[in-house]
Amino acid sequence: MFHDLFNPSVQHALDLAGIFVFALAGALLAVRKNFDVFGIAMLAMVTALGGGLFRDLIIGAVPPAAFTDFGYFVTPLVAAALVFFLHPEVARINRLVNVLDAAGLGLFCVTGTTKAYDYGLGLTQSAALGLATAVGGGVLRDVLANEVPSLLRDREMYAVPAIVGAGLVAVFISFDALNGLTATIATVTAFGFRLLAMHYHWRAPRAWNRRSAVSEDPDANSAGV
Amino acid sequence: MFHDLFNPSVQHALDLAGIFVFALAGALLAVRKNFDVFGIAMLAMVTALGGGLFRDLIIGAVPPAAFTDFGYFVTPLVAAALVFFLHPEVARINRLVNVLDAAGLGLFCVTGTTKAYDYGLGLTQSAALGLATAVGGGVLRDVLANEVPSLLRDREMYAVPAIVGAGLVAVFISFDALNGLTATIATVTAFGFRLLAMHYHWRAPRAWNRRSAVSEDPDANSAGV
Amino acid sequence: MFHDLFNPSVQHALDLAGIFVFALAGALLAVRKNFDVFGIAMLAMVTALGGGLFRDLIIGAVPPAAFTDFGYFVTPLVAAALVFFLHPEVARINRLVNVLDAAGLGLFCVTGTTKAYDYGLGLTQSAALGLATAVGGGVLRDVLANEVPSLLRDREMYAVPAIVGAGLVAVFISFDALNGLTATIATVTAFGFRLLAMHYHWRAPRAWNRRSAVSEDPDANSAGV
8 A cells, every 4th residue: 555655744735736726727717707706616626626536436445536636626716716816916826836747747747646546546547547637627617618628639748748757656566666755756757847848938848640631731720720 | 314304205295396497498499509408408407407417426425316216317308398499488587586596505415415425525525525416517508609708707606505405414413413304494595695795795815915906996897808 | 247248358458449430539529629748638538438437337336347457548549649649540530430439339328227237226317327438538538629529519410329238238138138149239339320320310309499490491490519
């Protein structure tokens, strides 16, 4: 059992911090979409808790942590209230929110993989659920906001750092080497990868011949973005 | 255990009535969207049963009631058939459908909260699942119809009566005072609140500075609606 | 228990073939929507595994087969890679993909109904879950791609063959006559029905008075399609 990879209270504080930042991103999208106060609260909840909820339903961990840990439940509502009253200020520190979001991504792909493996899934499937834990809330958020999930189309490589982090955890487990240190390494690697991808605007490819079309006619491509 | 708050057959008849009315609303949206007969049936099913299905998956009550009680299963199909053949007549009594929908909202937030608590959730989480039971079907309906869920943006205060009803149940439970009478009080309070909100067009606020922008420039706001 | 209706390894090979073809359809939609490589992989996964995942969550078969059988997991990724590199070629054999998709539809409605019944659901509900197994992935795919699910509106009668196949299985079970032969009959019937519906462009009706409007003014109808 890897429940105690980190000091439990440190782990819980990190979880809450990740949930808080994910909720900020969800609430900000709701404000941009001109949603009312319930839309803001709901998008904050879904973004912050949706990925873990999906993981817990798949592995049979019911009721999901989102419904048993009061902190998990109330943290997104605090973030929603903050955005409700102060969203211009929150939007102004968007760069900081993005950095914190990258940290949440790194943390959730590691804890998600670990929890799935604890519940008996195979290594590959555990890593896939770790990825789903990290990105699932954002996909649900975009579906509820009636937008194409940015994960599917914006080529921002949001998934790659989570795949790397979750994959590292799976490798560490298979070598019987998962502990607080290696889990931290996986988290920081995913976090750093995401920061680099944002900084250098790394782009995920589209389907093969569309990509080759780009080199012939770059304008057509940028119009398609 | 609160399974027997109401007389069981009365409870079941009320459940079926609520399911029937929610299904009518879903089927009418499908007709407006020009869906075919399968779209009408599916939107009726999802609207009527989606909220309870979500609740049952979360609390681990599988298979969900929607798949074990034959009446729950067949009632939305009857409503869909009715709308398929008679939708102009059903649309004409839209005001009555809205009143019945308010009654369904009141009933489902109470029964949802009670069932979640019976399955061991905390009071706050039980109330949240009661809310989800009452409004979840409508959110799923709008997602399937490829619209922004009206709950998130239309400022109609659809959520508030359900929050009040579910919250009242949680308060009654915490004072060990939940019984048929107090459950009826919670249901009727939510129902009446919803009727008042519809009648007086109460509106939920948008994010703070957008709301203050309204007083400066009301036209800009109404254009945004 | 009907797990051994077909020879297990034959059953598994058929499952993988169905998953592969459904994944092709999902990946091709992702390419048409100009998604990046993650969108292609995710839409392939969701289309191929979404229906079975929904069924397994409802009947409480967790972790779902999609997360325990490595073949189920990796097959959609192979299909996604194929479409990523060769999508013009895959799109060119669209007619063949549609025929194989019809075969997958026939297979999944039968195996879905059987599995749901094995887990204790009633006959009607088992048939409904068989239908959901066959069409659920496509609905999820369209929701993620931010389109109205084609099942709800395009009048293509995609659901009818699955209803017929699932219904036949329920009838066979109720007469205690489900075996490899009758399961094959149900599969082939659904498959053939779907081929006929495609070939003759059978159309599902819209709501009643809209349909009668067609005979008066066919142009108005075709404009609505």
